[in-house]
Amino acid sequence: MTDLEVRTACVDDVPGVEPLVADALSRLATLRGGVALLEMIGLPQGAGPEEVSSALCGQALLAATTIVATLSGSVVGVAVVVRTEAGLDLIGVHTARSMRRRRIGTTLLDAARAIASELGVRFEALALPGDQTVKSLLEAGGFKARLLRMAADR
Ligand SMILES: CC(C)(COP(=O)(O)OP(=O)(O)OC[C@H]1O[C@@H](n2cnc3c(N)ncnc32)[C@H](O)[C@@H]1OP(=O)(O)O)[C@@H](O)C(=O)NCCC(=O)NCCS
DSSP: OTTEEEEEOOGGGHHHHHHHHHHHHHHHHHSTTHHHHHHHTTOOTTOOHHHHHHHHHTTOSTTEEEEEEEETTEEEEEEEEEEOSSEEEEEEEEEOGGGTTSSHHHHHHHHHHHHHHHHTOEEEEOOOTTOHHHHHHHHHTTOOOOOOOOOSOO
16 A cells, blocks of 8 residues: 555544454453553553543553554554664554555554664564464464463453
């Protein structure tokens, strides 16, 4: 898609990002590890789409950066990267349902990878166990699982 733009999110993106975040949050609630992933970036348990979108677009979460993909000014995709001691992790990527399989996810993945490259740090992506679409996106981009972190508690 030629007019697809990718950039860092700002507060003006909150209304456009919110429906995507609402969909991602309802999906996360069904996935093992989803709540822990939100906690990991400092989001309070039970935070709703508006609160989460404001925190993400306002770049208010410690060490997290939010990227948006827009098409003709409308937000069609969102990704969140987190800076860690070891490098940069892509911790979430979401494309609007009606816009999937048009390389928006790949463009966001490439943008996240470019940030790590600019910083000169290693880049990795996280995927939750049941999140097959994200795993497929990553595998299509040449990523392979290196470590499965397993827990007995939740
Ligand atoms: C994962 C996701 C971001 C992919 O976005 P997308 O814009 O459709 O991805 P792309 O078009 O760049 O896909 C690139 C390649 O990845 C693979 N792929 C992506 N989605 C796939 C799917 N559902 N099934 C199989 N392969 C898939 C394909 O190889 C695809 O290439 P192709 O379309 O030429 O076959 C999207 O499916 C999504 O938002 N899923 C929900 C994720 C989510 O909300 N998780 C919880 C919070 S993070």
